[in-house]
Amino acid sequence: MATGDDPPQFRVLGTFEVTRGGRRCTPTAPKQRALLALLALHANEFVPTSRIVDQLWSRDAPRSAVAALHGYVTAVRRVLTPSRVSSRNSHPVLSTRPSGYVLVLEPHQLDLTRFRALAKEGQGAMAAGDCAHAWDRFCAALRLWRGSPLADLRGTGAFDHDIARLEKEYLELLRNRFDVMLCNxxxxxxxxxxxxxxxxxxxxxxxxxxxxxxxxxxxxxxxxxxxxxxxxxxxxxxxxxxxxxxxxxxxxxxxxxxxxxxxxxxxxxxxxxxxxxxxxxx
Incomplete structure (x- = not known):
């Protein structure tokens, strides 16, 4: 059963999903979901407030956008750690920085991080001539791919560049896997x-x-x-x-x-x- 202490898990390689203890807790409000997806795509990186506002409002933000963003962050934090009370700067997952935010995740909490790590391992094995290990790594990476990335957020237009980049990584991985098949x-x-x-x-x-x-x-x-x-x-x-x-x-x-x-x-x-x-x- 999920508890507030279970670390959240994020999946962007398909419909955007957040789970905790095996149960879905993805925000239903569109802007909150988009905010969390954007931060997940840049996990452990500083994302400026200005960039978040531009992407969430497609560069046509109202004057109240920054204030609204603060409200979204507060709501998202409740979703991520419902049983924890923390200050705005010391939240264990979504941390505030001067003029921006950082989503702090371990590698196992984000499917994209695992996908890229497995792809890199497979490429290293392929370069070393170890086709069997390369095949194993590539197949493991492809199992994380559930369909069109951020499928539920495509209609917003806010993630077009990110989606295109992820799809290119997927095609490169397919190409590498076919190389291994030819090698075998x-x-x-x-x-x-x-x-x-x-x-x-x-x-x-x-x-x-x-x-x-x-x-x-x-x-x-x-x-x-x-x-x-x-x-x-x-x-x-x-x-x-x-x-x-x-x-x-x-x-x-x-x-x-x-x-x-x-x-x-x-x-x-x-x-x-x-x-x-x-x-x-x-």
Whole structure:
């Protein structure tokens, strides 16, 4: 049963949720929920009052915004620690600083912190050639992803930049996981997912490259060439550009009948897998 002493848990990788002792205690008031979500995205960082006001009121704040914010902070503190009485500056979770606030959380209290830590561990394992550990870390990170981040706050428009950044981190993690699958010789298992990603994210050249490699691994070289032609068309239609040098080089290897998955190529991918693939700007 939840008590006021249970540390709150925060989840932003999906609908925004706050729980305590396994029970939901997410604020229902829109501005309070948005305030807490904003501070959770910047856990353990100082967030100026001016930034909070700008984001919560979309830069069209009333004169009473700062006073209203103080009221929201007081209400949110009651939600976070209902049985605790504390001064405005010494609250154990939501602390006041000169001209701003800090949400103080341990790593285990925020899904985003755990997600990023697992992704980093997986990237380190992949760079070290330990594909099994990398796979374990990437899969553990992806299990924390419950859907569109801050899904219930999308309509406010206040979190568009944050949502786009989180979705990019998610796609990078997917790309890393597919690299591990290719390294393990399991590319044939990734073909369907990669085909969908190439359609929904046509400017991510890394996914087109991985799809071509996966098709080659599945002994479908003709389909890999067709995938390149489709990538060329998508990039041209959506951004008015041609495929980058990595994609063109891979295409040429397949045309020449060479093995794009030879040891040298796999080593190159393993040592550069943590770096972002070329992504065209819309």
């Amino acid at each position: 010789g399991d590319g044939h298992l990734a073909v369907f997912d990669l085909e969908e990603l190439c359609q929904t994210h046509p400017l991510w050249e890394g996914f087109h490259e991985q799809l071509m490699l996966a098709l080659c691994q599945a002994e479908r070289r003709a389909d890999a060439l067709t995938a390149y032609a489709r990538a060329y068309r998508l990039l041209s239609n959506h951004a008015g550009i041609e495929p980058g040098p990595r994609l063109r080089s891979l295409h040429q290897l397949i045309l020449n009948g060479d093995d794009p998955l030879d040891r040298v190529h796999r080593h190159e991918r393993a040592t550069t897998g943590s770096e972002p693939a070329r992504t065209a700007s819309p």
